[in-house]
Amino acid sequence: MKITKLFTLSLIGSFLLHSCSSDDDNNIAEPTPPESAAYTNGVFVVNEGSQSTGTVSFLDAASTSIENNIFETVNPEMDLGKFVQSMFFDEDNAYIIANGSNLITVVDRYTFEYKGQVDSGLNIPYYGVVYDGKAYVTNLADFSTGTDDFIAVIDLTSLEVEETVVAGTYLDFVDEEDGVIYVEGASFGTGNAVHAFDPATNSITKTYTTVEGVNSFEIEGEQLFALSSSQLQVFNLDSGEETYHIDFPEEVNSARNLVFENDMFYFTSGLAVYGLAETATTFPEESLFEFTDVITLYAFDVEDGFIWTGDAKDYASAGTVRIYNNSGELENEFEVGVNPNSFYFID
Template sequence: MKFSKFFFVALVSVSAFVSCTNNDDDKVDSGDYNEGILVLNEGSAGQGSVSYISNDLATFTQDAYTKVNGDDLLGKYVQSVFFDGDKAYIISGGSNKITVVNRNTFKIIAKIESGLVKPRYGVVKDGKAYVTNANTYADWGAPADAPGYKDDYVAVINLATNLVESKIELNATANRIVLENGKLYISEPYNNDKLLVVNPATKTLETPIAVGSKADTMESKDGILYVLRSSNGVASEIVKVKLSDKSMSKITFPADFKNAKNLDIDQNKIYYTVGTSVYGIAITAAEASNTAIFSYTSASAYGKMYGFAVKNNHIFIADGGDFSANSKAFVYSLTGILEKEFTVGVGPNGFYFND
């Protein structure tokens, strides 16, 4: 979601109200939406949606949630989804809620509607979900002494009851979250120059990792956390953090590559984007490539792609469009050949793999 889209303040509650439907559907092992790709469409001022693409690219459903659940509203600004067993947890940041569905049938199971303030991303460990809440959205990019600047938190959700049972105060702003080796690593691309480290067992902050400002997209592989950062006015870089000892090395970018985005790792290769171009390098590379695999012409009002992922020998791109009408998702080969085009929902912002 674009950070400027809403500047509202919500009251934080640590309790949760849960509305449930028949939980028997949670036991279904297969359905219309298993083994495929979920495209999250955040919407604009209206409701978001989820599109479905089968792994073979042959089957497509533009709005899977509405098709299954009728008039029930998914929520505004659908941000991300995380999985646990047969459940998918769809985060709607503009509605301060998480909708729980069976990941295979997409039938609603529950809604978590309290204890959340502009939720962003989540991970699961030992029956608990840990969800970043950007309580200071309106203050992202504000000076460090601005009122309310550092009151973002991680909501701890008991997945057996779908209740927000506690909060981990971060004393910082927060966005993306990665679980690796039992620890939570949290980035935020505006006000922090460090990765936050949270021990979920003790619900405490540990010593942060200084990776530099504007760190956002992260991926972990083989005990290394790869962090893409793009500071204003200087070349982007990928910081590689060896989590066992917090030692760091860097993949440097060409001097004119100042706004790299969308880090993803697949089959020992790192992929990233600059504008409407896609690049790839070996995971062992010391320098980033300035030779694009391919470029595409965007119809986005922002002039760039909005969602990106690489998996199963495909490169997936979501074009933001004008954030008022349905937009496009494209599937390319690893060599940049366009394989498929889909008309998805409004503001498609990410791909999630329902394997």
């Protein structure tokens, strides 16, 4: 999903693609939806927008039809704000982050009816996660430095920011695992850490030191896997120590978008897709395939054996979502909003 330190830096963000999916991260567990719910089984597509406001599209479970601008359809005369970066979920609610408007919009996750907003205490919010009735949202603040990046702790009953925790380091993607919140300590190619944040004390309790420019990570079992442009590092989750790493060949120098699915790691380098077994210790001999019809790879994910891409094209026109099989054959494609940057699978 695609980095959006926008305002005057929109094009910089467009070149820094970030995947935030794993086997579970973007698979949203389903409570029992109401019978009238329209969005219970399928895929949400977040469209970042550009000079226009961001939007959300919904693709049905069979991947046969797309509905664009679902928030505006359900809530006429309202919009989500500028530069919609990401979504996160909790029970019956979905929270949609618009970092250009310093806004988090709360909707019913099944009907997309508006329920409220977090509209104060934020400064370029980016990614969020819910734990024990609170949301933990990374904020980028001043683009020129990471020293003022902070985590906003939000009470989900009042929708008020009750505390801000300045980390003193770059912050980006956030995930929760077994009551610990893991935060990528890098942004826009700068930074060399993944941090473990304890919600009981609202403090960073452990740091996994990576090479410079870590851009995505996954947690599987007792290990943390961190991807930079030319290396995959594996850390012991408890000790924080690196156990091994895989160096990439010289020609693979722009690796991004680490995704774990069905005992395999996937990532991209340019328009090439690579696959690694979970237990692999060496780089694969060749890529799985290369995208030939994607102009600007802005979103990447893997789900149920299919590879999903969001093509931002010229960053101003309607984007395209394409679905491929593992051999790189195109299964289907759909026109969506401007700058499709992430997918959230509902099943």
